[in-house]
Amino acid sequence: MEPLFKTSYEVARADYTSAGRASADIKRRLKQLGVGGDVLRRVAVASYEVELNLVIHSLGGELELNVFPDAVQLVSADRGPGIPDLAMAMKEGYSTANDEARSLGFGAGMGLPNMKRNADEFNIESTVGVGTTITMRFHLA
Amino acid sequence: MLVSELIPLIEAKNLTPTISTERPVTCGYVCDLLSWVMSHGDSGMAWVTVQTHMNVVAVAVLSEMACIILPENIDMEEESLAKAVDEDMVVLTSPLSAYEICGRMAARDIPAHN
Numbered sequence: 001m002e003p004l005f006k007t008s009y010e011v012a013r014a015d016y017t018s019a020g021r022a023s024a025d026i027k028r029r030l031k032q033l034g035v036g037g038d039v040l041r042r043v044a045v046a047s048y049e050v051e052l053n054l055v056i057h058s059l060g061g062e063l064e065l066n067v068f069p070d071a072v073q074l075v076s077a078d079r080g081p082g083i084p085d086l087a088m089a090m091k092e093g094y095s096t097a098n099d100e101a102r103s104l105g106f107g108a109g110m111g112l113p114n115m116k117r118n119a120d121e122f123n124i125e126s127t128v129g130v131g132t133t134i135t136m137r138f139h140l141a
Numbered sequence: 142m143l144v145s146e147l148i149p150l151i152e153a154k155n156l157t158p159t160i161s162t163e164r165p166v167t168c169g170y171v172c173d174l175l176s177w178v179m180s181h182g183d184s185g186m187a188w189v190t191v192q193t194h195m196n197v198v199a200v201a202v203l204s205e206m207a208c209i210i211l212p213e214n215i216d217m218e219e220e221s222l223a224k225a226v227d228e229d230m231v232v233l234t235s236p237l238s239a240y241e242i243c244g245r246m247a248a249r250d251i252p253a254h255n
Contacts, residue, residue, distance in 0.1 A: 016194075019195075019196060020196060020199035024202070027203070041184070045179060049179060052196075104196060105174050109176075110176045110179065114176075
């Protein structure tokens, strides 16, 4: 099915100053499209988490927003480095964030579990040396 | 309680005086680990933190909080304050410690959750 609305954002590695710009724009656009309440809040939180993950952990990537009649979809695809142990990465409290990220208050190891909690459907695929793709869907009532 | 009523309660100074403080505070929270706050933040929350960089504002806005409270007279960078005003997020600074700010909010029945 073709989305009603589609846009994407380039997210750069270690760019903490611009972090949150994509998710803020996603929230603004969804609001304009009439998405509100609980779904909007969940998408906002999950998109910020995934955007920060791109900044903190990836070599850079792209965040895509697709709006369907019955769902909002976020797809984050990065250019590596890939996650060696997905089960560990999904564990609350496990983090491989560096000192810079930690000094800003990130790296609690809550990002992926929080995305999973906020999305209605969550899928993560990762290949070391290739990259990680996270797909989340949020059902519109 | 409104943010405008919270200000005298915690002896705070409003660092974003150009935006309205007539907005309800429905719950309170204290934490400096942003990724923790992302998973526990809630709408209407008065959030106490010593962090002052741009991402603090982003987290508060995304969670639709009522205000950010900096304890012990901590100031916020101009850049972050400009973003806060831009995003309509109130930032307060109080001479009290995080412990005392939360104590006073709790004594006035501001709950931990909505």
